[in-house]
Amino acid sequence: MKLTGAKIIWECLLREGVDLVFGYPGGTILPTYDAMLDYPAIHHVLCRHEQGGTHMADAYARASGRVGVMFATSGPGATNTVTGLATAMMDSSPVVCITGQVPTALVGLDAFQETDVTGVTLPVTKHNYLVTHPEDIARTIREAFYIARTGRPGPVLVDITKDAQQKDTEFDWDSAEPHLPGYRPDLHALPEEYEKALNLIRSAKRPVILAGRGVLQSGAMRAVQEFAEKTNTPIALSLLGIGGIPANHPLNLGMMGMHGEAWVNHAIQQADLLLAFGMRFDDRVTGNVKTYAPKAQKIHIDIDPSEINKIVKVDVALVGDLCDVLQELMPRVQVGDHSEWIAHIDEMKGDAAVRDIQGLPDTGHLYAAHVINDLWRYTKGEALICTDVGQHQMWTAQYYKQNRPFNFITSGGLGTMGFGLPAAIGAKLARPDANVWSISGDGGFQMTLAELATAAQEGIKVNAAIINNGYLGMVRQWQEFFYDKRYAATPMLSPDFVKIAEAYGHKGIRVTQRSEVEDALREAEAYPGTVVIDFRVEKEDSVYPMVPAGADLHEMIRRPIPQNVMVENGGDAEWDISVK
Amino acid sequence: MSAHTFVAYVEDKPGVLNRVASLFRRRAFNIESLTVGHTDQAGVSRMTIVVDTDDLGARRVEANLYKLVNVLRVDNVTAQPTVERDLALIKVTARNGKRAEILQLVDVYRARVVDVTNESLVVEITGTEDKIESMVDILRPFGIIEMVRTGIVSMTRGAQAVSANPPLVAAMIPELN
Numbered sequence: 232m233k234l235t236g237a238k239i240i241w242e243c244l245l246r247e248g249v250d251l252v253f254g255y256p257g258g259t260i261l262p263t264y265d266a267m268l269d270y271p272a273i274h275h276v277l278c279r280h281e282q283g284g285t286h287m288a289d290a291y292a293r294a295s296g297r298v299g300v301m302f303a304t305s306g307p308g309a310t311n312t313v314t315g316l317a318t319a320m321m322d323s324s325p326v327v328c329i330t331g332q333v334p335t336a337l338v339g340l341d342a343f344q345e346t347d348v349t350g351v352t353l354p355v356t357k358h359n360y361l362v363t364h365p366e367d368i369a370r371t372i373r374e375a376f377y378i379a380r381t382g383r384p385g386p387v388l389v390d391i392t393k394d395a396q397q398k399d400t401e402f403d404w405d406s407a408e409p410h411l412p413g414y415r416p417d418l419h420a421l422p423e424e425y426e427k428a429l430n431l432i433r434s435a436k437r438p439v440i441l442a443g444r445g446v447l448q449s450g451a452m453r454a455v456q457e458f459a460e461k462t463n464t465p466i467a468l469s470l471l472g473i474g475g476i477p478a479n480h481p482l483n484l485g486m487m488g489m490h491g492e493a494w495v496n497h498a499i500q501q502a503d504l505l506l507a508f509g510m511r512f513d514d515r516v517t518g519n520v521k522t523y524a525p526k527a528q529k530i531h532i533d534i535d536p537s538e539i540n541k542i543v544k545v546d547v548a549l550v551g552d553l554c555d556v557l558q559e560l561m562p563r564v565q566v567g568d569h570s571e572w573i574a575h576i577d578e579m580k581g582d583a584a585v586r587d588i589q590g591l592p593d594t595g596h597l598y599a600a601h602v603i604n605d606l607w608r609y610t611k612g613e614a615l616i617c618t619d620v621g622q623h624q625m626w627t628a629q630y631y632k633q634n635r636p637f638n639f640i641t642s643g644g645l646g647t648m649g650f651g652l653p654a655a656i657g658a659k660l661a662r663p664d665a666n667v668w669s670i671s672g673d674g675g676f677q678m679t680l681a682e683l684a685t686a687a688q689e690g691i692k693v694n695a696a697i698i699n700n701g702y703l704g705m706v707r708q709w710q711e712f713f714y715d716k717r718y719a720a721t722p723m724l725s726p727d728f729v730k731i732a733e734a735y736g737h738k739g740i741r742v743t744q745r746s747e748v749e750d751a752l753r754e755a756e757a758y759p760g761t762v763v764i765d766f767r768v769e770k771e772d773s774v775y776p777m778v779p780a781g782a783d784l785h786e787m788i789r790r791p792i793p794q795n796v797m798v799e800n801g802g803d804a805e806w807d808i809s810v811k
Numbered sequence: 812m813s814a815h816t817f818v819a820y821v822e823d824k825p826g827v828l829n830r831v832a833s834l835f836r837r838r839a840f841n842i843e844s845l846t847v848g849h850t851d852q853a854g855v856s857r858m859t860i861v862v863d864t865d866d867l868g869a870r871r872v873e874a875n876l877y878k879l880v881n882v883l884r885v886d887n888v889t890a891q892p893t894v895e896r897d898l899a900l901i902k903v904t905a906r907n908g909k910r911a912e913i914l915q916l917v918d919v920y921r922a923r924v925v926d927v928t929n930e931s932l933v934v935e936i937t938g939t940e941d942k943i944e945s946m947v948d949i950l951r952p953f954g955i956i957e958m959v960r961t962g963i964v965s966m967t968r969g970a971q972a973v974s975a976n977p978p979l980v981a982a983m984i985p986e987l988n
Contacts, residue, residue: 350829353830361825361826378880413880413882413884535878536877537871540867
């Protein structure tokens with residue numbers, strides 16, 4: 232069957248099971264957009280900026296487990312996707328981005344809207360292609376999907392020249408099978424490594440599982456839980472591991488790292504065995520690597536061999552899909568009893584409760600953590616939460632206790648401001664029945680708020696909470712702690728978010744008091760369309776605990792104990808606030 | 812830190828050299844030498860890459876090269892017995908009766924003269940880096956006009972081949988101390 236390259240693109244997408252794509256048209260991708268009208272089975276979502284569109288495709292993938300698809304034109308359209316691709320790359324999210332390129336005869340001649348897109352995106356994609364012949368399109372797209380979703384998933388960009396989209400060629404899906412002799416996503420650990428791992432697990436007295444995004448990627452939630460239960464091993468989560476284990480599971484300690492709870496980090500520092508499950512020892516998780524978990528042997532399970540010994544030297548490496556590895560381990564591990572160790576960790580939780588912001592008296596001030604805690608309670612912890620990056624993100628990780636997987640979508644590795652709102656739109660389109668909330672700061676929200684129009688055009692309902700403190704809050708916090716409160720360029724003026732919401736045809740609500748929070752949430756959930764809530768929170772609040780960048784993981788800055796709260800062991804030197 | 816030599820088989824496709832070079836730059840590895848050429852197998856190129864790094868860095872280089880979709884096989888041949896060769900063309904001034912002296916040195920180094928004019932000679936020398944550097948030092952006083960070197964190519968000794976066949980997984984896990 233002879234088809235244009237443009238039609239072949241859509242034929243391939245259909246066969247890859249795609250029914251929804253994100254994008255923004257332009258000159259060099261026009262042939263493909265024209266052909267799109269002949270493929271009504273695929274719905275196109277028009278973003279307002281290609282960064283937002285790429286975040287939508289990313290979040291669509293994270294919420295659904297499918298591959299997210301983004302279209303953009305050459306030059307500025309393609310370069311606008313770079314932040315989105317880098318975000319997907321760092322968090323191993325399967326996205327296929329198809330960009331138009333200037334006609335082959337003009338490539339390299341600085342043509343209008345020409346950019347070397349494969350060159351630009353080389354370091355921020357798992358792989359990329361430049362296609363100049365229509366007969367290469369089918370195989371390339373099949374390979375792109377295959378690479379994006381297998382092994383350690385990631386974004387793949389396919390740059391297709393305009394003439395390749397326009398020309399006719401024979402389309403034969405079956406003979407366009409991927410040919411990737413150098414790509415080996417299916418790796419397996421060696422038997423002797425399993426033996427070593429089993430020995431370490433058997434002899435451990437103070438083990439901790441470190442669960443990362445790989446738990447969700449592999450679909451190993453149940454396997455990890457069963458492993459933890461059988462071996463009686465507590466679990467610490469990375470930011471992207473949240474949801475991998477229910478927050479209310481007794482073995483789940485909570486989030487580790489820079490803003491992890493103190494007992495989690497102390498447990499890691501005191502552990503004699505760390506079992507890293509699909510996580511990569513990010514510097515936000517380890518703090519100072521030299522003093523990281525000094526007494527612990529380390530077993531690292533990861534599908535990406537280049538992560539082994541990258542940051543932390545491990546004693547055993549089990550390369551492979553987490554599900555497969557755990558399936559191999561489970562029948563061979565012994566039933567464990569670490570009740571003493573777990574009791575010890577529980578003791579460390581002791582005074583944390585009084586430091587918890589939830590215990591702060593209602594003084595008329597609105598604290599962000601209160602808002603997020605109330606949201607959690609009001610939505611019964613069942614909402615699909617997408618966050619931006621900054622203080623609100625950490626408070627969400629701390630206070631929105633996720634009991635289900637795939638309900639927390641956040642930019643972890645790249646820390647991309649502006650991610651939250653487009654992510655919520657992408658997630659809602661992936662799971663229309665989910666109660667989707669985006670939580671953003673006033674800074675990040677302003678980076679991509681134009682996507683409110685996308686939500687309007689799609690007629691979808693997302694609830695956007697803005698934690699508005701009039702500052703770039705996390706940067707301000709660093710300035711407070713480490714730069715003598717010299718607030719350079721962090722105070723921030725915002726527009727009237729209620730009016731902004733209304734201008735886009737949405738509902739806007741402003742909240743300034745704790746007592747108004749629940750009513751606002753009720754009103755938002757009852758409203759059929761998209762709602763923006765502007766929470767005017769305490770301006771100079773900080774996220775605690777905090778491990779300063781590069782400091783030892785156990786060197787945390789703790790939340791000052793409120794004066795009017797009774798503290799039993801308030802004089803304990805270990806709990807002193809060590810602001811540096 | 813020391814020189815580590817890798818032999819990599821890669822798909823012969825546009826941009827592959829860029830992917831490899833970009834990887835080294837991005838991961839902050841310093842390439843001392845990189846050569847690339849065809850192999851006896853159609854569609855497969857072979858690279859010899861010399862990197863100044865420590866043992867852990869060398870393992871990271873290997874694992875990251877494997878992550879490139881177009882890379883078929885990587886071998887760290889640093890510790891293996893290998894034949895290493897570098898080729899240099901050195902254009903050197905040869906005036907005022909210096910020619911005979913230079914020709915004598917060329918002979919000592921088992922190099923060859925591949926171009927002669929009234930004023931200059933072009934010397935071709937093949938050998939290890941050390942040998943070439945030694946020859947360059949010796950020729951320098953005569954006046955080197957121009958020089959070009961290929962960089963190191965490397966091959967393991969013995970009947971066994973480092974082949975382009977996809978390797979065992981074991982080879983891909985960065986080794987543990």
